Amino acid sequence: MKFVKWSLYSLLGLAVVGVLVVGSLYLYLRADLPSVAELKEVRLQTPMQVYSSDGELIAQFGEIRRIPLKLEEIPQPLINAFLATEDQRFYEHFGIDPIGVGRAFFQLVTSGEIQSGGSTITQQLARNFYLSFEQTWSRKVREAFIALHIESQLTKDEILELYLNKITFGHRAHGVGAAAQVYYGKDIKDLTLAEMAMIAGLPKAPSTMNPISNPERARDRRSVVLGRLLAERMITLPEYRAALAEPVEARLHAPEVTMTAPYLAEMVRAEIVSRYGEDDAYNLGLKVYTTASAKQQRAAQRAVQSNLHAYDERHGYRGAEAELFDADSPWPTEQVTTYLRSVEQIGLTYPAVVMEVSERSARVIAQVGSAIELDWDGLSWARPYMNAERQGPAPKQASDILKVGDQVRIRLTDKGWRLAQVPEPGAAIIALRPHDGGIAAAVGGYSFRLSQYNRAIQAERQVGSNIKPFIYSAALENGFTLATLVNDAPINQWNPGSGVAWRPRNSPDVYEGPIPLREALAKSKNVVSVRLLRAMGISTVVDYLTRFGFDFDELPRNESLSLGSASMTPLEVARGYAVFANGGYLITPYFIERITTATDEVIFAARPAVACVLCEIGEREVLQAPQVITEQNAFLVTQGMNSAVWGGGSWAHKTGWNGTAWRIQRSSKLVDTVGRNIVGKTGTTNDVKDTWFSGFVSGLVTTSWVGFDNTERPLGATSMNANLSSDEQEVSGAEGGAKTALPMWIDFMETAVEDVAAESFDVPPGIVSARIDLETGKLSRESDYTTRFEYFLPGTAPAEFTEGKSSPNVFDDDDDSIF
Structure with missing residues (x-):
């Protein structure tokens, strides 16, 4: 008995000494332990999220996926699963569980190695925040001290909340909210008991x-977690059995991106990294709201992709991507499906393998699943591609196009599955709000996966006739009017320096003699643009064009400027056109509306300079964009571009004419929405290497561009396809702004204008109108088809009435006139 009593006293004494030593060590090290502020305000690394203006998630950037949650937002069964498995005495101990420590000590004595360690949730939290995962005594001691310190500074609920948001679950998921998304694609409240048990079991070995x-x-x-829940009587036996029998159906889920806009998302990512640095950009949990609406962004993406496919189809089929086998030795279905999993989906196209070819159809196995029948409507477009200018004969049967074993691509259209190929040209659409410069949509190519080059903001391409509204604006500033007659006749100018004559030509190569400026702009007359430049002087025009935001050093100092030899990005062109749309103000494009923290605190809100006459809206004074041209000048140029859409003259009297944008008239959806309140201008460069269309309604300016990234490669021409109806092939002949870029613009605007203003182009103060004779440009007393009302700046209307039509007042800059 004395021995037993002595032993107990010894153990008690050792325990007291141990407590005193531990307490002393804790007090000694306390100053070096994490501060209470650091513990309570510890930053949970959370990825940046990018949203559309109406709240749809566009993209998520950051290595760590985390969805911070309050403890009350986490289902109690999930909390129970963690407590039962990791630390059933969590609410009873002081950060270190003596029973767990005893178990760990017993394992050390019996095995000679540190095994489970008996760490509490508080200790695991300490290790995750401040320490490594090495199994050493020094780390365990430091872990214990930090756990004690945490328990002295935070409540149990605060500790548990931090733990459930911090712990690692594998596949870059940190916290239970992210784990629910990564493994099951669910909100945490929608998890089943079996799924909760699966997540609760991951911290032991997440990788x-x-x-x-x-x-x-x-x-x-x-099973272990469910067993612990049952043992702790947190679930019933029937619940245990049902969860145990539930199949494992987890798979990797991407973040809940509800709208794909990779080019816009990359613009945001680059800007946020520039502002905050990579570490904060990817880990602070910033929420970035863009100026682009989901509806308009989707419409832009669809317009770019569908119109590039239309271009690619009319130029012919380039053949299978690979020939895998022949009809005599076909692959089994399993081998085909395995192969297809290794082939990338690009844009709207899915890889497929031809398994059977009938007379006018083909059966393919596609990456998207089961066998698919391609009917003749989905195949008949595929005449052979010869070169940019030529296509082969229209196919008569499916075997003219495909053979068994071909690896091809298909895409789904409104009419069903269709043979496809990845389009070769590049394309871009950029849309701006003209009153403040907010980017409403931005698409920089067919597929971001295929090419991250953002042609909407990076591609500097020759603008062709898209330059002409700016040339005409300068002319109106320098004494010309919409009624001024300019000689539309060939120019033949000898250059003694080069020994070559410069002969700028119209496209098409048609000349009409004296022509009013309104009609010349609407018909995009090249020689008229040259004559205007000559009349004003190159220096005058270059200086004037800088008003629209164009770089002075990038503008050519020769007459080719009048035909669009200057290179600009689609964004720069759209910004210039916005000046006409908003009444003469130069806005600055922007695409970030606001930035908030993970807790929705606004840390940045855009304050753009706006186009306005009275810059005070409500109680908040706004910044005013600089006015670079007069409202009257902007109105007159807009009138000229309006005629590019609607034409003029009298068709009944055989004097009617169309402008280059006449195809807009055939869009009943667009016309029914905006009426005649729409304007635009085509643009095509030499050899059709760049095609443009820029235009606007009062609330939206849009520029579209199509061309090859190889600046030496022309877009070519097409002939009619005998297999297709006239409705199916609206475009033939040479590609150009009106045929290649305009259809894409129309496709986008048909949807985009549903949510923007399309008000009439009201006549501004100071503008006068007068009836003029169309042939002479003089005032007229007639009121028939030979005349029209025209708008003028004060003092610029003609003062002379026409008496006869033998001597029109024609501007002609040289001796090459045919008159």
Whole structure:
């Protein structure tokens, strides 16, 4: 008995000494432990999220996926699963569990190695925040002290909340909210009991015991968690059995991106990294709201992709991407499906393998699933591609196009599946709000996966006739009017320096003699643009064009400027056109509306300079964009571009004419929405290497561009396809702004204008109108088809009435006139 009593006293004494030593060490190290402020305000690394203006998630950037949650937002069964498995005495101990420590000590004595360690949730939190995962005594001691310190500074609920948001679950998921999304694509409140048990079992070995990397080990671990819940009477036996029988159906889920806009998302990512640095950009949980609406962005993406496919189809089929086998030795279906999993989906196209070819159809196995029948409507477009200018004969049967074993691509259209190929040209659409410069939509190419080059903001291409509204604006500023007659006749100018004559020509090569400026702009007359430049002087025009935001040093100092030899990005062109749309103000494009923290605190709100006459809206004074041309000048140029859409003259009297944008008239959806309140201008460069269309309604300016990234490669021409109806092939002949870029613009605007203003172009103060004779440009007393009312700046209307039509007042800059 004396021995037993002595032993007990000794153990008690050792315990007291141990407590005193530990307490002393804690007090000694306390100053070096994390501060209470650091513990309470510890930053949870959370990725940046990018949203459309109406709240749809566009993209998520950051290595760590995390969805911070309050403890009350986490389902109690999930909390129970963690407590039962990781630390059933969590609410009872002081940060270190003596029973767990005793178990760890027993394992050390019996095995000679540190094994489980008996760490509490508080200790695991300490390790995750401040320490490594090495199994050493020094780390365990530091872990214990930090755990004690945490318990002295935070409540149990605060500790548990931090733990559930911090712990790692594999596949870059940190916190239970992210784990629910990554493995099950669910909100945490929608998880089943079996799914909660699976997540609660992951902290033990998140990289090797998760249900994606090792489903069998994950199932075994889930069973352990469910067993602990049952043992702790947190679930019933029927619940246990049902959860145990539930299959493991976890798979890797991407963030809940509801709208794909990769080019816009990359613009945001680059800007946020520039502002905040990579670490803060990817880890602060910033929420970035763009100026682009989901509806308009989707419309832009669809317009670019569908119109590039239309271009590609009319130029012919380039053949299979690969020939895998022949009809005599076909691959089994399993081998085909395995192969297809290795081939990338690009844009709207899915890889497929031809398994059977009939007379006017083909059966393919596609990456998207089961066998698909391609009917003749989906095949008949595929005449052979010869070169940019030529296509082969229209196919008569499916075997003219495909053979068994071909690896091809298909895409889904409104009319069903269709043979496809990845389009070769590049394209871009950029849309701006003209009153403040907010980017409403931005698409920089067919597929961001295929090319990250953002042609909407990076591609500097020759603008062709898209330059002409700016040339005409300068002319109106320098004494010309919409009624001024300019000689539309060939120019033949000898250059003694080069020994070559410069002969700028119209496209098409048609000349009409004296022509009013309104009609010349609407018909995009090249020689008229040259004559205007000559009349004003190159220096005058270059200086004037800088008003629209164009770089002075990038503008050519020769007459080719009048034909669009200057290179600009689609964004720069759209910004210039916005000056006409908003009454003469130069706005600055922007695409970030606001930035908030993870807790929705606004840390940045855009304050753009706006186009306005009275810059005070409500109680908040706004910044005013600089006015670079007069409202009257902007109105007159807009009138000229309006005629590019609607034409003029009298068709009944055989004097009617169309402008280059007449195809807009055929868009009943667009016309029914905006009426005649729409303007625009085509643009095509030499050899059709760049095609443009820029235009606007009062609330939206849009520029579209199509061309090859190889600046030496022309877009070519097409002939009619005998297999297709006239409705199916609206475009033939040479490609150009009106045929290549305009259809894409129309496609986008048909949807985009549903949500923007399309008000009439009201006559501004100071503008006068007068009836003029169309042939002479003089005032007229007639009121028939030979005349029209025209708008003028004060003092610029003609003062003379026409008496006869033998001597029109024609501006002609040289001796090459045919008159």
